Amino acid sequence: MLRTFPKGGIHPPENKLTSGRPIRRLPLPKEVYVPVSQHIGIPAEIVVDRKDKVQRGQVIAKSGGFVSSNIHAPVSGTVTKLDKIIDTRGYKKQCIVIRTDPRDPSNLEEANYPLIDEITTEPSEILERISQSGIVGLGGATFPSHVKLHLREGQHLDCLIINGVECEPYLTADHRLMLEKGPEILVGIRILMHALGVPRAIIGIENNKRDAIAIFGELTRGNPDIRVAALQVKYPQGGEKQLVRALLNREVPKNGLPLDVGVVVHNVGTIFAIYQAVQHNRPLTERVVTVTGKRLANPSNFWVRIGTPVADLIAAAGGLPEGTRKIVSGGPMMGKALKSTDVPVTKGTSGILIIPEDEASRGEPAACIRCGECVSVCPMGLEPHLLMNLTEKSMFKRAAAEDILTCIECGSCSYVCPSHRPLLDYIRFGKSITKQLEPKNPAP
Structure with a gap:
């Protein structure tokens, strides 16, 4: 029987x-429009100015503290503006605008980098390279990877988990990366095991990606320290705790x-970025993005430079369909x-994700019928x-006592609610207010 987490979860159409x-x-x-806050933690500090010439891979914003991350130029060109723009979450964020120089050789399409299997870098240098390369969690959380790998005194690791689950419907960026960059990902796993002194690693992949399971099964054959685990298809299995x-x-x-x-969890995209940083000295300046939707003319997976406007991706996938x-x-x-x-x-x-009119409309919210589906x-x-x-009711202290901050915002509750109540919207708002509350003062 395939493994999964025991509490809750759903199976939406894949x-x-x-x-x-x-x-x-x-x-x-x-x-390109490069925000200086692309990670959990302190925004990076801009170290370039308007009219500066920059080279791809150059640091353009330095880490603002331990829980922060360097930002590198995704293209070679000229800095035209330091401005605030709206980011993907709808907030205005400080941004570095770079006009691409199409004649610069470093901007040309990448050649295939050869696989470097031998690991010669010392553990301390690996961790430093990860930090300097601006690598963050590419599964969506964007937690700076060097912080995740920093062990406090007395902490001991016995397992590295590689997250190849990609349980979110529609998305296939991780799946394709596993199919096309399996050997590089395997070297990346060995690099982290070497850096952390971890004796074993497990690659968790849901059973709807049997081709990826087969590839990594073959790659790890004869290596008892790294194994592949097929998992039951269940959302949100990609959550670290699950x-x-x-x-x-x-x-x-x-x-x-x-x-x-005793565990560290890293997404497969992050592992590939670590391989690139350590074996090829390449900072994080691009990633794989899935552009998809049922009415999109050419849904695709793309290698995309950080800072590329979303409009460019949609155009490359056939343009915005009518009725979006x-x-x-x-x-x-x-x-x-x-x-x-x-x-x-x-x-x-x-x-x-491009969603048409007939699939985007929410049902009209109604009174809670106390069915308990959201709890289950x-x-x-x-x-x-x-x-x-x-x-x-603005009862935020009570919400804190009821563990609102432990919600992982997976949306399972809203998905199953027969009354179409906007549960996740309210919980997100409640979390944002609760985080701002000062700790309760002890009684005199």
Whole structure:
């Protein structure tokens, strides 16, 4: 029987329309718009100025602290503006605008880099290279990778988990990367095992990606320290806590991290970026993005330079279909609707989903019928109906006591609600307010 996490979860239609579409390179953008905050933590500090000439891979914004990340020029060209733009979440963020120099050789289409299998870099240098290369979690969370790999005194790791689940409907960027860059990903796994001194690694892949499971099964044959685990198809299995439970039967503490149970989890895209940084000295300046939708003329997976306008991706996939109602950054469950196609691709952009009118409309919200469906599907064991009610009534301290901050915002509750209540919308708002509350002062 295939493994999975035991609590909650759903199985929405997969709609993996682009799983058979090889990754192709998006044409070079005329301009890139590079936000200095593409990661959880402190924004990077700009170190270039208007009219500066920059080379691809050059640091243009330096890490603003330990929980931060360097930003590198995705193209060679000229800095034309330092301005604020709307990002994929709808907020104005500081941005570096670079006009691409189409004649610069470094901007030409990439040659295939040879596979470098031998690992000669020392562990401390590997961790430094990851930090300097601006690598963050490419599964969507964008947590700076060097922070994740920083062990506190007394912490011990015994397992590295590689997240190849990609449980969000429609998205296939990770799937295609596993099919096309399997040997490089395997070297990346060995690099991290070497850097952390971890004795074993498990690659978790859902069973709807049997070709990827077969590829990594073959790649790991004869290597008992790295194994592949096929998982039951179930959303949101890509969540770290759910994946750790599914693969190791370990329960990550409520407010804890996988590190607390001896585990580090990294997405396959992040592992490939680590391979590129360590073996080829290439910082993170591009990523794979799925552009998809049922009415899109040519849904595709693209190699995309960070900072490329979303409009360029949609044009390369055949243009915006008539009757489009929503454009979503990410997948349908956890993605955010975009106000404009002028927003740029960032390190955390895994997909662009085009949703037609007939599929985008929400049902009219009605009164809660106390069916308990939202409770039964919550992978964190919360009561979404209660958290929504508390938020509606501005009872944020009570919401904090009911663990609203442990919600992973997977959207399973809203998906199953027969009354079409906007549970996740309210919980997200409640979380944002609760985070701002000062700790309760102890009684005198």
